[in-house]
Structure formats: structure tokens, C-alpha cells
Amino acid sequence: MIVERKPLNLAERFYLPALGNGFRVTWKHFRKTLFHGRTAADETSGGYYPEVPWKVEPGYRGAPYLVRDQSGDTKCVSCQLCEFVCPPKAIRITPPGPGGPPADRANAEKMPREFEINMLRCIFCGLCQEVCPEEAIFLQKDYSLTGLTREEMVYNKERLLALGGHHTGIQKWKQKADEARAQESFPVPG
Amino acid sequence: MDWQFLAFSLVKIIAAFAVVMTMVAYSVLVERKVSAFIQDRLGPNRTQPFFAKYIPGLGPLLTRWGVFQPIADGLKAFLKEDFTPAHVRKVYFWLAPAIAMVPSLLTVAVIPFGSMMGAQKMVIADLDVGILYTFGIVSLGVYGIVLAGYAANSKYPFLGGIRSTAQMISYEISMGLSVIPIFLLVGSLNLGDVVQHQTGGWFAWHIFRQPLGFFIFLIAAFAETNRLPFDLPEADQELVGGYHTEYSSIKFALFFMAEYAAMIAVSGMMVTLFFGGWTLPFLGLDQPAATLGMGLLHILVFLGKVCCFLLLIIWVRWMLPRFRYDQLMDLGWRRFIPLALLNIVVTAGVLALLASK
Amino acid sequence: MESILFLIFAAFALGCGLMTVANPFSRSPVASALFLVLTMVWLAGLFVLLHAYFIAAVQILVYAGAVMVLFLFVIMLLDLREEELRTWNRFGVAAGVFSVVALLGVTALTILRSVPAAGAAPQLEGSTHALGAMLFRQYLLPFEGVSIVLLVAMIGVILLSKRESK
Ligand code: SF4
Ligand code: SF4
Numbered sequence: 001m002i003v004e005r006k007p008l009n010l011a012e013r014f015y016l017p018a019l020g021n022g023f024r025v026t027w028k029h030f031r032k033t034l035f036h037g038r039t040a041a042d043e044t045s046g047g048y049y050p051e052v053p054w055k056v057e058p059g060y061r062g063a064p065y066l067v068r069d070q071s072g073d074t075k076c077v078s079c080q081l082c083e084f085v086c087p088p089k090a091i092r093i094t095p096p097g098p099g100g101p102p103a104d105r106a107n108a109e110k111m112p113r114e115f116e117i118n119m120l121r122c123i124f125c126g127l128c129q130e131v132c133p134e135e136a137i138f139l140q141k142d143y144s145l146t147g148l149t150r151e152e153m154v155y156n157k158e159r160l161l162a163l164g165g166h167h168t169g170i171q172k173w174k175q176k177a178d179e180a181r182a183q184e185s186f187p188v189p190g
Numbered sequence: 191m192d193w194q195f196l197a198f199s200l201v202k203i204i205a206a207f208a209v210v211m212t213m214v215a216y217s218v219l220v221e222r223k224v225s226a227f228i229q230d231r232l233g234p235n236r237t238q239p240f241f242a243k244y245i246p247g248l249g250p251l252l253t254r255w256g257v258f259q260p261i262a263d264g265l266k267a268f269l270k271e272d273f274t275p276a277h278v279r280k281v282y283f284w285l286a287p288a289i290a291m292v293p294s295l296l297t298v299a300v301i302p303f304g305s306m307m308g309a310q311k312m313v314i315a316d317l318d319v320g321i322l323y324t325f326g327i328v329s330l331g332v333y334g335i336v337l338a339g340y341a342a343n344s345k346y347p348f349l350g351g352i353r354s355t356a357q358m359i360s361y362e363i364s365m366g367l368s369v370i371p372i373f374l375l376v377g378s379l380n381l382g383d384v385v386q387h388q389t390g391g392w393f394a395w396h397i398f399r400q401p402l403g404f405f406i407f408l409i410a411a412f413a414e415t416n417r418l419p420f421d422l423p424e425a426d427q428e429l430v431g432g433y434h435t436e437y438s439s440i441k442f443a444l445f446f447m448a449e450y451a452a453m454i455a456v457s458g459m460m461v462t463l464f465f466g467g468w469t470l471p472f473l474g475l476d477q478p479a480a481t482l483g484m485g486l487l488h489i490l491v492f493l494g495k496v497c498c499f500l501l502l503i504i505w506v507r508w509m510l511p512r513f514r515y516d517q518l519m520d521l522g523w524r525r526f527i528p529l530a531l532l533n534i535v536v537t538a539g540v541l542a543l544l545a546s547k
Numbered sequence: 548m549e550s551i552l553f554l555i556f557a558a559f560a561l562g563c564g565l566m567t568v569a570n571p572f573s574r575s576p577v578a579s580a581l582f583l584v585l586t587m588v589w590l591a592g593l594f595v596l597l598h599a600y601f602i603a604a605v606q607i608l609v610y611a612g613a614v615m616v617l618f619l620f621v622i623m624l625l626d627l628r629e630e631e632l633r634t635w636n637r638f639g640v641a642a643g644v645f646s647v648v649a650l651l652g653v654t655a656l657t658i659l660r661s662v663p664a665a666g667a668a669p670q671l672e673g674s675t676h677a678l679g680a681m682l683f684r685q686y687l688l689p690f691e692g693v694s695i696v697l698l699v700a701m702i703g704v705i706l707l708s709k710r711e712s713k
Binding site: 282317318319322323325326327328329330332333336337340348351352355356358359362379 | 577581584600601603604605607608611612613616617619620623624675
């Protein structure tokens, strides 16, 4: 759509109507909040953050955690793709090396000896989740991570797995296949 | 040089400094509150020292108004890590915040903030070229920003610095031209005389005699203090903060305070030049005070007027979007300078006509 | 008191002037420009000592506040390289020597012609009146001459920049 630009008249060239309207709109909101105590937060979610916790919507990208599969085994195979892709280099993986401990599950070759995410560095970009071939790492719903020291903010494998929980619904490649199928008929008919 | 003069001056300087710094801190709070209300939020309403809980009624009330917030903010600014990026030009990097802060404080020195207290005139330096002095000092304020932009040695701050030089120089001209009619009317450059000239009725205030001059001055003042709608040197969205992008902790706080101190100085100038300074045209408030109480009242009147202007400047920030750069230059050079020149010629003509009668 | 202040101001003005042209610590043009600003400020101090408050204020307002800001602006935009800094331009040297000699000559002439100890400094205390009368009555011709020179310079700049842009 092309909007016709009318030539400005003299008052508009000195920005006078803009001033008037600006004062009207801002005063309306100012009065509403100051004298009637109505805020946007009250109207949308019924209050402010610490008292009324924020409702995390699906699709939110919170802290990345490692997940276990339906039988409780570590899904990560220590391929180190996420370590490589992570833009702020928040992930550090220690691979098992030759002759290291075997993987939890039978159908995997190996699993990481140690897997650390520095939550102070992580920017919650979601690239690790995107790149992971095993669907072993997911950005979950935690958004307020706190700690008293820097060391405390480096989450190790144990902690990541405990926080990540089980993802029984997610089976290797099944979701990817579904996705691909969905994309084949992409501009949804109708 | 007698000691009494020195002692009184020192007291006045310290008092004025304390008042200005407090006003700086609390205008930041007012800014946050006003912006919050305009945007349907509440603003800072949680910071409280441990003892505030135990004061019944008052403590929670003050907390809700955010009265303790500026103290916490100041403390935070001092305690934060003062980070100096490796690529900056160190000397300028350290110099710039101080240079930004000083001019606004120096401007306050010539503004008469009251009439008399006892035998003392309530102005730190009763200069005969008061207004020229202010303009001179204000024009030095740009160095802080330019140096900050240059010191940072990276592109956005640099662009901010460049923008600010062009903007400041352009608007200084219309600002200077807009007050010349006032001095044609008053016949003196002394700010005390300007205030005296505005006594006797509402219509003695220069706003009613020089409305055009006032509007030009007001808008130039917005540009000189880098406030929205003219905050192109900072322009958070385009220049990620402009000249103070690379600064942190107390150095950043100095730039921040400098902005508000400049706002206070400019409001003081507007009150003095156009709104009768410390006078009010009733209850005999427009004569120099004979008693201490009256003197205090005059100071309060002055501060009240300054606060009104501060509120206006703050309010406008949350009302108007930023100008584009060519619009800014267009407004300054092609609209305000001709208008201000016209204003001078007309005023001079009218005065000459009146004098010849 | 005043002579002490005079010594201080003069010494700093000279020192900053020296740093403008021969700064041992840095050859950056920005540093030179900043020292020139400082020189202006100290000069304004000297004017204050002469009770010429008006001129002091204008000195800061015009030179330190406007002209030097433009200088800085241009220096920053041009971003001079080290090599360009070191070249000696014959024309530049000649012009520099000429202007220094001319200035010295004028100053020497004025000093020689003035009667020693001819009373106190003229009382110009902020009186824009007296200054205006002087400029527009006594020295009207030089004043207008100077403004024409400035006008010519301005037109020249516009002409040059226009031609380049084609
Ligand atoms: S979310 Fe982004 S930043 Fe965080 S660990 Fe994953 S890849 Fe790294
Ligand atoms: S989490 Fe995924 S991408 Fe990262 S090492 Fe494990 S399997 Fe590879």
C-alpha cells in the first residue's frame, strides 16, 4: 500500500499539532496511572513480577539444560557441535577420549565425561538446541538464574541433567521427520 | 579581598552545589517516575533501607515514592567496576567526564537564585556580563562530549561526538540571538538587573513581551542539553548511547549527572530571563527581601519555578520522538535563526520608535 | 595579588601555547587543538585582570566555544595520518614565518609608541555601551573592513566546496 504524503501546512512544519497531541496522550496515561493507580501490568497479568510470577509461554528460550531419554540415559553423545557453535563460548565439553567410560545407552558410542555451561556467558540464543543432532540439549523455562560466585554459575553435567529432566516424548529423528513432512506441504492449503 | 566576602562566597558555593546535586539526584527519580506513569507503569517503588520498615506509615510511603532510589543508584555507580576498554585513548577517556560535568555547575554561579539574605546578595558571582559568561561556559560544555566520543576510539561514540559538535554550534547561535531582545529591553547584561526589570505585575515578565524569543530559547535549550527530541548525540537506538557507550560506573554517572545539571542550569536561565527570576508579582514578593524569612521565600519561589521547567523538560522527553538529523539542522538554521534575527530587528525598531517619541 | 595572578595566567598561557606547537608527548593534532583551547582560556583570564570582562567572555564564547570546536570537528573528520603530519610544506613555512614576524612587528610598534606608565588600564568593566560606541563610532571603518574580509572568506569557502562537489 502506498500512502499519499500530504504537504505539511505551516503549523505542522513547526510541529505544533504534534506537540498538542503529544501532551494530550501522555497526560491521559499519566493521569490514569497516578490518580487511578491503573497500570498495564495490573490489566494484563494482575500485578508485578516478584509477587505475581511471570507466566512463561511455550517457545520461550530460557536456560539450556541437558535432557535424558525415556529410559533415563544421557542423550548427549559428546559430538561437541554445540560447543563449536555456541557464539559466546559458554559450553565446555570434556570428551571421554579413547578408552574412556562408555555411554549410558547401548546405541551410542560415547557420552561426555564432563559438560559445563557457563550461565554467565550464555546468551540464551538457542543455537546449541538447533545444532544438536541427538536432541540432547534444550532451552527450557528457567529465566532467573542466580548465584553468589562466578563458579556457582558454571553448571556441570550432573546439574544440567538433573535440571533438564526426561524428555520421553522426544525420540531421536521422529520430530525431525515430522517437521520435514510438515514442511513439504508448507504454505498450508486453505 | 576581605575575608567576610570570601567566607560568604564559600558558604554560597557549597550551598548551591549541595542543592544542585540533590536536585540532580531527584530529577533522575522524577524522570523515572514520570516516564513510568506515562507508560502505565509504577516506576521505582521498592528500594528501602533496612530501617524504613520500622517507621510506621512514612517509611513504606517514602519507599513507594522511590525516595531512597537515588541514594541506592549513587552507591551503585560508585561501587560498580570501573572498566577501561583497552582501545581507548586513556587521557581523554579520563578527562571527558569531568569536562562534561564542570560547565553546568559553573553556569549556576551567575544565576541569581534569591534576592537578599541579610546584607548578602543571593548570587554567587554578580557579574556585569553574566549572560555572556553563561553562554561562554555553556559553549565549553560540548568539549566533554566531543572528547568522550574521540577518546572511545570506536565508531558509535565518535559519530555521537561529531553530531553533538554540529548540533551545539548550530543551536548556540539561535540561543544567543533569542536573548538579545531581552538585553535591548533591559539595557544591561547583568542577570540581577534582568530580574529587577521584570518586577511590577505579571506582564512585566519577559515571557509576555518576548514570547517568540522564549520559544526559540526553550527549544535551543533542549538541543543544548541533548534532551529528546534532540538527543542525537546519544540516540540509543542508532548509536547505542553515543558518546558514553564505552563508559561504565562512576564515569558514566558523571555524564548522566552532567546532563541533569545542564538541565537545571538551563531551567535557571529560563526562569531568570523570561519568568521573573525569584520574583512573584503579588504580596510584595517582587522587592528585594528585608527579612531573612522573605529571603528564604524568594529562594523557594526560584526553586519552584526551576522545578516546573525541569518537569516540562522531563515530560517532553517521553512525548516526542527524536528528530532526524536534517530536520534538526533545518529547524535550527532555516527557521530559528531567521526568526530570532527578525525578533531582534522588530524589538530594536519598536524601542527606537518609543524612544523617539 | 594581581601581579601574581598575571604571572600565573601569563605563564600558563605561554606554556599551553608552546604545547600547542611543540608537544613532546604526542603529535596528535587533537592534543594541539585542546592546548590551543586552554591557551584561549588563560588569555581570557588575562583579559579579566585588565577588567575587560566583556572581551574575556567573548574570547571564551567565540574562540574556545565555537571556533575551536569547529577545528576539532574538522581534525576528527580528516583523521590525519602520521606521515602527513611530518611533511614540511614550503608555502606553509613561509606563511608561518611571515605571520609571526608581522605580528611581532605590530606588537613591537604598539609597545614602542605607547607612553610608559600612562595610567591604569581603560575601564571597560562590562560596559557594552562603551564598547559599542567605540566599535561603531571611533573604529567603524576597520570594523567594517574586517567584516568584509570575513565575508570574502566565507564566500570563498562556499565557492571552493561547491566546485569540488561537481
Ligand atoms: S543457548 Fe546459545 S549461548 Fe547458551 S549455551 Fe546454547 S549456544 Fe551457547
Ligand atoms: S549436547 Fe548435542 S550437540 Fe552438544 S555435544 Fe551433546 S550431542 Fe553434541
